[in-house]
């Protein structure tokens with residue numbers, strides 16, 4: 472018996488999947504035009520009730536960031552790692568031009584390779600693997616090719 476492992480989004484309605492060019496699914500208020508993520512039924516800015524689904528830009532710039540160097544409290548943190556398996560990861564806000572700032576994991580955790588204002592692109596990455604082999608996928612942002620390389624003089 473073999474079964475092909477699946478890649479399963481961590482939650483429905485967060486991003487378009489499967490897709491070669493996935494996008495986060497946000498919302499835009501019809502009253503005040505504010506863009507928000509994730510998509511909710513009312514506007515976080517004006518509480519308007521008419522929010523339209525909007526697929527967000529795949530690229531933005533790093534607005535601020537930090538590196539999570541120790542395992543967050545669980546719950547709510549649920550990557551499925553055993554104690555001692557934790558690997559530091561970057562976390563940041565990425566500003567999608569003209570839309571919204573999104574808090575997300577970063578694929579890069581080396582502080583030497585992260586800087587405010589660098590171009591970032593959405594990536595859908597495995598968060599953990601289930602006992603049946605399925606991968607639980609979440610969204611993250613990765614430095615656009617070339618952006619990190621310019622800061623690798625010492626490498």
Ligand SMILES: [Zn+2]
Nearest residue numbers: 500503514517
């Ligand atoms: Zn609004």
